[in-house]
Amino acid sequence: MNGRIVVFNGPRTDFTVREYPVADPGPDEILVKVTQACVCGSDLHMWRGETPPFQKPPGVPGHEMTGIIAKLGRDRHTDTLGRPLKEGDRVAYAYFIPCGSCWACLSGTTGCPNRYRLRAALTVEDPPHFHGAYADYYYLLPRQWVYKVPDELPDDLVAPVNCALSQVVYGLHRIGIWLGDTVVIQGAGGLGINAIAVARDMGAGRIIAVDAVPERLALARAFGADAMIDLREIPNRADRVARVKELTGGVGADVCVEVAGVANVVQEGLEMLRVGGRYLMMGNIVPGAAAEIVPHDAVRQPKNLLGVLAYDAWVIPRAMDWLTRARHRFPFDRLVAGRYPLEQVNQAFQEADWAAKAGQVPRAILTC
Numbered sequence: 001m002n003g004r005i006v007v008f009n010g011p012r013t014d015f016t017v018r019e020y021p022v023a024d025p026g027p028d029e030i031l032v033k034v035t036q037a038c039v040c041g042s043d044l045h046m047w048r049g050e051t052p053p054f055q056k057p058p059g060v061p062g063h064e065m066t067g068i069i070a071k072l073g074r075d076r077h078t079d080t081l082g083r084p085l086k087e088g089d090r091v092a093y094a095y096f097i098p099c100g101s102c103w104a105c106l107s108g109t110t111g112c113p114n115r116y117r118l119r120a121a122l123t124v125e126d127p128p129h130f131h132g133a134y135a136d137y138y139y140l141l142p143r144q145w146v147y148k149v150p151d152e153l154p155d156d157l158v159a160p161v162n163c164a165l166s167q168v169v170y171g172l173h174r175i176g177i178w179l180g181d182t183v184v185i186q187g188a189g190g191l192g193i194n195a196i197a198v199a200r201d202m203g204a205g206r207i208i209a210v211d212a213v214p215e216r217l218a219l220a221r222a223f224g225a226d227a228m229i230d231l232r233e234i235p236n237r238a239d240r241v242a243r244v245k246e247l248t249g250g251v252g253a254d255v256c257v258e259v260a261g262v263a264n265v266v267q268e269g270l271e272m273l274r275v276g277g278r279y280l281m282m283g284n285i286v287p288g289a290a291a292e293i294v295p296h297d298a299v300r301q302p303k304n305l306l307g308v309l310a311y312d313a314w315v316i317p318r319a320m321d322w323l324t325r326a327r328h329r330f331p332f333d334r335l336v337a338g339r340y341p342l343e344q345v346n347q348a349f350q351e352a353d354w355a356a357k358a359g360q361v362p363r364a365i366l367t368c
């Protein structure tokens with residue numbers, strides 16, 4: 001049996017689609033037939049050469065996906081929660097595997113620096129070839145988190161669950177949302193839109209979205225943001241900070257979530273927070289992107305600053321459980337852009353790149 005794999009040949013070059021043999025999974029592995037994968041902002045960063053790819057070229061791109069179990073390894077019978085698995089079950093899974101033995105893992109911090117170690121040194125030429133999402137198959141390795149998908153959830157909602165939604169669920173859990181909090185969301189992109197919905201259900205009172213793109217602000221409103229700060233209407237930072245103060249009776253926001261991916265919004269976020277406010281930083285993932293901040297604003301007006309990357313094992317099943325209940329209250333269908341068969345991956349990326357530059361949020365979907 002052969003399967004197709006999209007091959008990454010280097011930044012800003014065309015992907016090629018090649019076929020490779022599909023081997024049986026090892027005793028503790030699971031062979032997944034991928035049904036759907038998404039083009040995420042991170043995938044675009046890698047394709048443009050702005051962040052390192054998961055594997056050196058020729059590698060297998062993609063990390064957001066879902067699929068059905070094609071074959072269970074001899075010793076693998078359950079998902080990470082101990083629920084029985086069988087061939088044909090729909091599954092969602094993390095795309096990284098914490099090492100469990102570094103200082104981050106041992107101290108309970110996510111974002112293990114070794115989480116891609118098992119595939120990072122491989123190329124598509126190395127068995128078992130299927131190292132990423134954009135392919136007919138994917139091997140879940142020993143100890144890789146995997147979860148049965150609730151029947152009610154359509155694939156469109158499941159494929160991106162291991163990235164933006166899980167990141168947001170974990171980040172907001174870490175920073176903590178208190179009942180009635182005023183939450184500022186800096187950047188109404190994929191993370192920001194999910195953060196609005198999750199913060200609402202965690203008990204946020206007023207949610208303020210900051211962005212410059214009309215479509216993104218419209219999405220923020222559709223997902224329940226109460227107030228918008230449009231950077232085109234309020235181009236001056238001090239005026240935006242004043243607007244947040246005005247909306248909070250002069251106090252400042254309780255929580256600010258940086259999901260803009262723009263380095264120089266950090267100082268603005270600090271200024272929008274009240275004394276004792278909490279700042280969650282998740283958007284700035286490009287190495288070396290610098291910004292100036294005034295440390296005084298976090299010390300003499302004390303604030304908690306927290307950077308979060310990746311998430312813990314409990315998050316994906318919680319995120320799916322929440323989605324099954326929340327999917328009719330939030331317009332998640334508006335987060336889906338075009339659908340492309342695997343062979344049209346180059347067209348998918350070109351259009352996704354164009355859409356991302358125009359500030360559009362919906363994700364392109366590759367169907368396998």
Ligand SMILES: [Zn+2]
Nearest residue numbers: 040042064163
């Ligand atoms: Zn992603």
Ligand SMILES: [Zn+2]
Nearest residue numbers: 099102105112
């Ligand atoms: Zn580790």
